[in-house]
Amino acid sequence: MSKRMFGRTTIVVVALCAAAGIAAGVVVAGQVDILGERESVDQSIRDGKLTKVAEVPGPPSASRRSIFVERAGGQLCLWDAPDARGLIRQGGCNPESDPFAGGQMFVSFSYEGGPKAQDVRDARLIGLLSSSVAESSVALSDGTVRTLALRPAPQAGNGLQYFAYRLDPRDLRRGIGPTMVRAFDSNGRLLDSDPTGFTE
C-alpha cells in the first residue's frame, strides 16, 4: 500500500515539475519571441560585408584597430574592429535611412578593462559625421579639450567624414578619459554633442 502511495506521489510530483518546467520555459521563450524580428536583423548584420574606412592611429605597441562601416538589414553600422573578416567588433548601428539618428554624428567609444577609470586601457574613439560638420572636439575628464581631425570617408557615403582617436595611455592611467564629443559648423555653432558615458 505504501509502495503504491509513493508511486502515485512520485507521478504527481514529476508531473508538477514538468508543468513548472514548461511554464518557466514559456516565460523564457516569450522573452526570446520578442527578439524574433531583431534576430533576423542581427543575422543580416553578422553576414554583411564590412568596408574599411581607415585605421585607428596609435603607437606600434597598440592593438591594430580600424573603422569599418556596414550596410545590412536596413542598418548602417559603425564598427571598431581588427579586420573585416572576423566577428571581433565593437560598435553599433542606426537605421540606414537616418544614420545620425537626427543628429550630425555617430560616435563609438570602445576599450578594454574597467569599470574603474584607472583600469581602462586601449581606448579608441571613432566617429562618422555628416558633411555639415566643419570641426569636432572631445572634452576629457580633466577639463581639457582635444580637436578631432576630420577626414573624408567616401567609402561610408557621399560627403561623409570620420575621425579616429586613440586615447593616450598616460591619460588613461591617471583615470582621464573622454566625456563629451562635440560637432560644430563652419561658423563655430554647436551642431551636435554626445556624452560618452565615461566617468572618473
Next chain:
Amino acid sequence: MKRLVLVAALVFALALSATASAGSYIYGSTRWWDAGAGAGSSFSPSWVMNTFWKDRSKWTTVTFIDNTGYNWRFTTTTAGTSTTTYWFSSETKKAHCVARESGFFGTCYVYN
C-alpha cells in the same frame, strides 16, 4: 526520497530547456530605461555577442565581465539604436549593459 527529488529536478530541467532553448537570451527586460540603470546575465562560457537594442538613438554601454577579476572586457559605448560587442572565448563571463541616458525603450540580450 532522494531519488524522487533527483527525478523531479531532472524533469524540470528537461522541460525548461526543451521549451526555452534558443540562441539568444534577454537579460535586461524590455522596458523604459533611466540613466545609470543596468542589467547583467548569468555567468556562462558560451556567451559571444552582447547587444543593447533601443527604440531611439541613446547612449548605452555593453560589455562582458570575466569571473576571475570581474574586469570589463570588450566594452563599447555608442548612441546608436543598437550597441553591440563580441567576445569569442571559452572563459566564463557575464553580459552586462548600462543606460547612459534616460527616456528610451530598450532590451539587453546576449547570444551564445
